Amino acid sequence: MNKPASVSDQFDAVVVGAGFSGLYMLYRLRQLGLSVKGFDSAGDVGGTWYWNRYPGARCDIATPDYTFSFDPELENEWTWSEKYATQPEILDYLRFVADRYGLRSDIQFSTTVTSARWDEQEKRWTITTGHGQEIRCRYYIMATGCLSMPKSPDIEGAGRFAGQVYFTSRWPHEGVDFTGQRVAVIGTGSSGIQVIPLIARQASQLTVFQRTPNFSIPAHNGPAPADRLRQLDEDRDGYRHDARWSRIGVPNEPTDVLGVTASEAVRRERFEAAWEQGELAGIVNVFADQLFNPASNDILAEMIREKIRSIVTDPETAETLCPKDHYFGTKRPCLDTGYFDTYNLPHVRLVDLRKQPIVSITEDGIETADESFGFDAIVYATGFDAMTGALVAADVTGRDGLSLKEKWAAGPSTYLGLMTAGFPNFFMLTGPGSPSVLSNMAVSIEQHVDWVAGCLKDMREEGLDTIEPTELAESGWNQHVQDCGAITLMPTANSWYMGANVPGKPRVFLPYIGGVDAYRQACDDVVGQGYLGFRMTGPGADRCRDGVIRSMQPDVAMVLEFLAAMGLPPMDTLPADDARALMAATAAARPPGPEVGEVTDGVIPGPAGDLPYRLYRPAGPPEGPRPLVVYFHGGGWVLGNLDSDDPLCRDLCERSGAVVVSVNYRHAPEARFPAAALDAFAAVQWAAANALELGGIPGQLAVAGWSAGANIATVACQLARDAEGPHISGQVLICPVVDSDMTRLSYQENGDGYILTTALMRWFWDHYTDPADRGEPRAAPLRGDLHGLPSTCIVAADFDPLRDEGVAYAHALEAAGVPVRLARARGHTHTSVTMVGTVISGAPVRAEIAEALRNFFPSAEPLEHALQRS
Numbered sequence: 001m002n003k004p005a006s007v008s009d010q011f012d013a014v015v016v017g018a019g020f021s022g023l024y025m026l027y028r029l030r031q032l033g034l035s036v037k038g039f040d041s042a043g044d045v046g047g048t049w050y051w052n053r054y055p056g057a058r059c060d061i062a063t064p065d066y067t068f069s070f071d072p073e074l075e076n077e078w079t080w081s082e083k084y085a086t087q088p089e090i091l092d093y094l095r096f097v098a099d100r101y102g103l104r105s106d107i108q109f110s111t112t113v114t115s116a117r118w119d120e121q122e123k124r125w126t127i128t129t130g131h132g133q134e135i136r137c138r139y140y141i142m143a144t145g146c147l148s149m150p151k152s153p154d155i156e157g158a159g160r161f162a163g164q165v166y167f168t169s170r171w172p173h174e175g176v177d178f179t180g181q182r183v184a185v186i187g188t189g190s191s192g193i194q195v196i197p198l199i200a201r202q203a204s205q206l207t208v209f210q211r212t213p214n215f216s217i218p219a220h221n222g223p224a225p226a227d228r229l230r231q232l233d234e235d236r237d238g239y240r241h242d243a244r245w246s247r248i249g250v251p252n253e254p255t256d257v258l259g260v261t262a263s264e265a266v267r268r269e270r271f272e273a274a275w276e277q278g279e280l281a282g283i284v285n286v287f288a289d290q291l292f293n294p295a296s297n298d299i300l301a302e303m304i305r306e307k308i309r310s311i312v313t314d315p316e317t318a319e320t321l322c323p324k325d326h327y328f329g330t331k332r333p334c335l336d337t338g339y340f341d342t343y344n345l346p347h348v349r350l351v352d353l354r355k356q357p358i359v360s361i362t363e364d365g366i367e368t369a370d371e372s373f374g375f376d377a378i379v380y381a382t383g384f385d386a387m388t389g390a391l392v393a394a395d396v397t398g399r400d401g402l403s404l405k406e407k408w409a410a411g412p413s414t415y416l417g418l419m420t421a422g423f424p425n426f427f428m429l430t431g432p433g434s435p436s437v438l439s440n441m442a443v444s445i446e447q448h449v450d451w452v453a454g455c456l457k458d459m460r461e462e463g464l465d466t467i468e469p470t471e472l473a474e475s476g477w478n479q480h481v482q483d484c485g486a487i488t489l490m491p492t493a494n495s496w497y498m499g500a501n502v503p504g505k506p507r508v509f510l511p512y513i514g515g516v517d518a519y520r521q522a523c524d525d526v527v528g529q530g531y532l533g534f535r536m537t538g539p540g541a542d543r544c545r546d547g548v549i550r551s552m553q554p555d556v557a558m559v560l561e562f563l564a565a566m567g568l569p570p571m572d573t574l575p576a577d578d579a580r581a582l583m584a585a586t587a588a589a590r591p592p593g594p595e596v597g598e599v600t601d602g603v604i605p606g607p608a609g610d611l612p613y614r615l616y617r618p619a620g621p622p623e624g625p626r627p628l629v630v631y632f633h634g635g636g637w638v639l640g641n642l643d644s645d646d647p648l649c650r651d652l653c654e655r656s657g658a659v660v661v662s663v664n665y666r667h668a669p670e671a672r673f674p675a676a677a678l679d680a681f682a683a684v685q686w687a688a689a690n691a692l693e694l695g696g697i698p699g700q701l702a703v704a705g706w707s708a709g710a711n712i713a714t715v716a717c718q719l720a721r722d723a724e725g726p727h728i729s730g731q732v733l734i735c736p737v738v739d740s741d742m743t744r745l746s747y748q749e750n751g752d753g754y755i756l757t758t759a760l761m762r763w764f765w766d767h768y769t770d771p772a773d774r775g776e777p778r779a780a781p782l783r784g785d786l787h788g789l790p791s792t793c794i795v796a797a798d799f800d801p802l803r804d805e806g807v808a809y810a811h812a813l814e815a816a817g818v819p820v821r822l823a824r825a826r827g828h829t830h831t832s833v834t835m836v837g838t839v840i841s842g843a844p845v846r847a848e849i850a851e852a853l854r855n856f857f858p859s860a861e862p863l864e865h866a867l868q869r870s
């Protein structure tokens with residue numbers, strides 16, 4: 001029974017929402033012996049399944065997976081009737097769960113929480129309800145769902161229609177009979193795609209107003225998949241474990257087939273299998289690169305479009321239904337039952353709002369730019385203010401009077417999607433910054449609830465009573481969430497994942513796309529590291545271990561994992577030739593880098609014989625000479641050749657618009673110090689003298705290099721300065737070796753596990769120089785005179801042992817009056833910035849390098865001026 005209004009009450013915890021997450025949270029809090037009060041504005045349990053009662057509403061994760069797994073007895077007592085259960089069946093299930101654990105007695109229904117305010121003195125939240133009640137609690141938990149706040153209709157005249165108006169998200173409990181009616185449906189997302197075929201069965205006329213066509217595959221509903229049930233029967237724990245440690249919360253082996261390189265037969269076979277399977281887990285796993293590589297995504301998208309064309313008989317309607325303005329998976333893909341076939345029915349019409357936008361809703365229908373339509377009923381399937389809408393709808397005010405709405409004005413900011421700084425003891429279940437909507441919600445909800453329950457238990461045991469993330473941990477996590485999104489195609493779409501469906505909402509990628517498994521690991525690691533990034537206080541003692549749980553770029557971490565799994569021998573344990581062969585073998589397996597206009601090989605006369613070079617000329621105009629960049633590859637003076645940095649040279653050439661001349665040089669141990677440096681200087685002299693022949697503009701020459709190549713590049717600059725020529729406009733030093741001192745902090749932090757190790761660096765130095773030479777500026781240019789050197793761009797990568805010497809070089813150059821640009825390769829290793837085509841997150845750094853190169857050269861300087869100047 002509901003409590004009377006205006007009572008004041010005290011609870012350990014308040015949970016808002018009585019759907020999947022709220023119910024399980026209540027259960028866990030009770031298990032901990034905490035006093036709990038639940039609220040829901042609905043009249044009963046069910047959450048999303050209470051409200052979304054439109055015909056055709058079903059889950060789109062198969063029922064063996066879309067279910068609680070915390071209690072094996074509960075699993076034994078419930079049997080789903082279908083692969084994708086209908087809304088009434090899921091609601092029954094949640095009622096069954098509420099009854100089985102007696103949860104209803106703690107929940108006050110038909111009650112909206114209107115505000116929550118943190119009292120810093122009392123260390124309590126004060127919760128106010130729409131009935132005027134005030135509740136005090138220590139922990140305030142929002143289990144309000146990600147898609148629970150309907151988007152208000154943003155269409156002109158929406159209130160004017162005199163007929164019946166329905167929202168899929170607030171469907172009448174008694175149902176609706178559309179028999180004989182002229183019905184409009186606005187919206188073709190998951191809700192629209194589910195409801196349209198069923199309304200078409202009743203309505204005399206159905207007109208669908210489509211703004212954006214959506215990708216949908218047939219659900220192939222029927223009995224729950226037999227193979228899944230068998231696996232569960234045989235090893236339920238193993239199955240659930242695999243789900244928890246999978247990418248999307250459904251056991252599924254991630255493919256390593258790349259769409260761009262697979263044969264047509266393999267592509268077709270994988271796609272048809274996913275189409276037949278009718279599961280999201282299958283269609284998002286056709287190609288490993290489908291969400292990263294536009295070309296791969298196009299292949300998959302076109303196969304889906306072919307299916308649509310084969311189903312819909314009217315070619316124009318078929319074409320209108322084919323999504324072409326977003327990549328597959330960047331808006332939530334749908335599962336349907338007869339959706340596309342519905343458009344073959346004579347009384348169903350599709351209106352393309354891109355061609356004839358809605359001008360206004362009128363009293364009796366809808367007016368578009370071209371036509372007036374009369375209707376008896378309009379159904380809005382226009383979606384939700386997703387992920388943040390419900391959280392900011394209640395007035396949540398944290399420390400110092402800051403409201404959540406204010407704090408999130410530019411987009412949500414959370415730690416792990418669970419908490420937000422300034423709001424102690426305030427937990428969000430499946431909040432923004434967690435996998436939530438990109439995963440099987442049942443699995444993600446259980447993980448979140450378990451984490452919160454575990455946290456409260458730990459706090460109690462340690463005598464702590466408040467918890468709150470630090471600003472550092474939170475901003476680190478937000479960055480990681482955005483980094484994970486940025487390497488995918490997701491940010492390219494106007495989706496609700498990006499907040500783009502709600503006018504005025506900040507455009508930020510809202511969920512965490514790193515995977516359920518990676519996310520679970522991060523949450524576990526936070527706890528394992530003593531609640532890293534949380535400030536906890538209490539009579540027991542205050543404590544805070546501040547830090548960032550994930551700061552490496554996600555694709556860099558993937559590459560490291562991949563390499564670790566290959567179990568290659570450490571290079572520093574090999575003879576030089578074997579190390580060279582290993583490097584060549586790994587280089588052969590990588591993507592080739594971008595196309596350039598022209599690639600030619602040649603030789604340069606060096607001090608001790610010819611030096612091979614490879615010249616890259618950008619494609620397209622302008623014809624004629626361009627600035628020239630002489631580039632030296634990395635490899636610790638021991639490894640590498642013209643092939644080893646080929647993709648990087650292509651990338652630099654295309655991005656900068658310069659002619660890049662990559663020069664090979666003598667290697668150690670065959671030719672030790674200072675052979676490589678002398679070759680580099682000779683190459684720069686020769687390139688300057690032969691600029692025109694190389695297609696360069698005389699006098700517009702820069703040098704560049706990576707790692708040891710950057711070492712000899714900058715040594716060449718020092719030698720050119722001392723020799724008073726040639727003129728060098730600038731130097732780009734990517735993760736350079738500039739000193740032989742291996743005691744800097746970056747060696748301690750990054751000397752193991754990130755490909756370039758301390759041991760390998762020592763191996764390089766030993767091959768190249770005698771210890772006595774290592775202080776010489778031609779080996780350790782940081783120790784030389786830095787006055788009069790050209791403008792410099794230095795790239796320093798976070799996880800590089802050489803990071804701090806690069807930074808020290810930048811500071812020393814600056815102190816010597818040299819213009820310096822220090823590009824921080826955030827979250828990168830010594831090698832990752834150069835991994836063109838593999839490490840997508842390196843692209844912005846390479847763009848910065850290219851910009852620095854362009855800035856070295858006076859723009860559009862007429863050739864005759866350049867010739868005069870040189």
Ligand code: NAP
Nearest residue numbers: 058059060154187188189190191192211212332381382383
């Ligand atoms: P949605 O995916 O956001 O779709 C809303 C539709 O309405 C879109 O087609 C949108 O067009 C259109 N729309 C919005 N405002 C409009 C306007 N002013 N004029 C014309 N068209 C407008 O919303 P949803 O279908 O309710 O689904 C939301 C999410 O809920 C799904 O992505 C899914 O995660 C979940 N869901 C799941 C199931 C399930 O199968 N289990 C069922 C329903 C929902 P634009 O695309 O151009 O914005």
